Amino acid sequence: MDRQAGMLIVGLGLAVVVVGLLVSTGALGWFGRLPGDTRIERESVRVYVPVTSMILASVVLSALLAVLRRLF
Numbered sequence: 100m101d102r103q104a105g106m107l108i109v110g111l112g113l114a115v116v117v118v119g120l121l122v123s124t125g126a127l128g129w130f131g132r133l134p135g136d137t138r139i140e141r142e143s144v145r146v147y148v149p150v151t152s153m154i155l156a157s158v159v160l161s162a163l164l165a166v167l168r169r170l171f
């Protein structure tokens with residue numbers, strides 16, 4: 100494995116740690132409760148479809164990958 104791949108793995112690990120810290124502190128409490136996220140709760144069933152949240156996550160990840168592709 101070359102140095103570039105190792106740095107990529109370290110960067111991904113740091114990103115996972117940062118997201119984990121944000122989730123544990125409640126800083127991402129709004130994620131999943133955006134307008135367009137469907138939530139149906141009945142007595143015996145819960146259905147949750149986070150459409151808007153997943154579109155937002157897709158746009159952010161696509162932009163991040165485009166930036167990383169230009170850097171490497």
